[in-house]
Amino acid sequence: MMSKIELAPHIREIARVLEGKATEQEIERDLDNYLNVYRMSLEASRRHIVRKYGGDPADLSGGESRSLSQLGLNEGSVDVLVHVLSTTMREITVSGAPKTIQSGIVADETGATMAFTVWDLTKAELKSDTNYLIRYAYTREWNGRPELHLGNRVVVEERPSEEITVPEDISIPAIGGRSAPQVVKIGELRDGLNNIIVTGRILSLKSREVDTPSGRKTIHSGIIGDETGRVEYTAWEDFELMEDEVITISNGYVKGWKGIPRVSFGERAEITKLDIEFPSADELSGEVLRTIEEIERNGGAFDVTTRGTVVDIKKGTGLIFRCPECRRVVLKGVCQVHGKVQQVPDLRIRAVIDDGFASMTAVMRKEISEALTGITLKEALDEARETMDTETISQRFEEYLLAKPLVVRGTVMSDDYGLSMTVNEARFFKPDVRSEAEALLSKIEVI
């Protein structure tokens, strides 16, 4: 049953259309009657009341409950009456914590379909093949089309099956996939790609059990690779994947986290196990060299190697202190979350690496910082005690690193401030000047 507060916007809307032909009290009483005594849908009730007092129900169409085809790309509050065609649960990471969301496809009486996502399962959980009146949802643009989002303000009401008749011949689109299938190499994957066909060798595999509304499920995740790169994957159904086998995923999609692509495939995907010539797991575990500009085009990358010159050293490089609880960097022994703490010393480098066409921040942990600069944490602490200052260590780090060419390997993500790599390996780059110069010369002489 709908509460008074939920009805209020509809009462106002009907009163607006009736232009004083009825009072809000009359409308409220009628609406309550239609909805709760005669159990009519909200939409139908609204139309009946408007007609009863001599108004034009068409004027309501600009109101809240609309057909899917009328929805714009980024609307703040929309109400729709829909039939759920399909649903699926997904696990995502929000601020480092796993979270389960629901997504799927809804349709309405006009035959229009739309992808939806439920972000808060305590507010709503939609069942397949069921009708709902969804209120206070919002839309967001995705690949040029609106998608329906059910956030924490959403109010969902299950409606009887006879209320909506969805035309029979509508086709159910794949989740998020409205484009033609596209064959892509792993090195080309970037967030948002849909309906893709990817072939690769499974380099690692982990399984875990998750609870979903349709029962307990085994999902697999790990790393898959081809000659252009490696990427993490998640299989939302049990496809009986085996480590080291070569598979083709059809109708997979890429869901990124901060630009790091991840291939996902669920019940709509098809997995073909292949017995073909394919680079071995060993051959696929080496360095994948990409320019910073190429990484930028994809918005991020999983485990790549790139090269560039250190053109800037950022704050927070050198000797730093961390909170023992959360590893955050603390200032004067005070963690922004845990307050006064027994701070733990650490070494870190945050360097801007630039190859002349693009740049990124490279973040290097203690072991890598020590290896590159030759300054150990112990030495840094001793020196800081002597000078009563951590600044000299930062300066020495800068002297060692600035203007030096580096080769770095790691995973690159992007945020509002650009690309940032969490470095797993780093070394100074020393070109063979003579042979490279000869090679370049022959390139010009040919012309």
Add this chain to the structure above:
Amino acid sequence: MIMREPAWRVFASEFNASTLEFKGEGEKDPAYVITPLGAMINRLFIVGILTDVQNLGSEQEPYWRATVSDGTDRFFIYAGRYSPEASNILSEIEPPSFVAVIGKSRTFVSDEGRFYISVRAENILTVDEHIKDNWLLETIRATLRRIDATEEAMQMEVPTIESLVNLGYPAVLAEGVVRAMEHYEEPDVNRFRGTVLEALEQLLPDRGFDLPAPRDMPISPDEIEDEDLDDGEQEEVILSLIDELDSDKKGAPLAELIKEATSRGINEDELEEISNSLLDKGLIYEPTIGRMKRI
């Protein structure tokens, strides 16, 4: 996403040949110098020989001007109170030495409409020869890539950013090349092939260079006329004169150099041209005004 401006790798001869500045409409949009080959420079990374440092400001508020030669031409580098780190380093550094400079491009148009171009240093530091060699390699590769992109664009009826990106060029370069094509019309790519060869010569000094056609091609017709003298030989003469006259190790006094050069058939104008060329190549520098010294 706010992208940090990349630090372009360009040779001084390409940078100094620029006559185009571009700035977006927004107040905070960065300004770019666009070179004839389409480098769209807001920031650049330079390695070369610091040949001269002068304080144009005062003792209390120094404003440094330095020249850094990369072997193809000189970069003019400025550092003042807005870049205290670079300013401090310039006050201590003794030319000649290998330096790396990270800085922003600056332009100035005189009343007569002449376009002046320089670099405001963000950071500057001394480096070793390996860093210089690696910079030369990187800058050669980057220059060749710009030459390629420019030639591709020249073949297109209407060059567009999209069509260059589709050919695999970075979007920043594609945009720069399209803008350069509008402004410079037919960029003289062969001149910059010559620049690349000069840089390769530095990396392969003992290799006999069979300079192919581009290098012999005049930059503009009026430069052919006084080509009847052998530049190389004259440079050798001046270099040995500088050595000879540098008796006190503070550099050869210019007045004496002019006298000695004239007696060897090189007049004052020619001497100036030769010493400019030697300065550009980083073979000599001016320790103080009026003195020349070998590097």
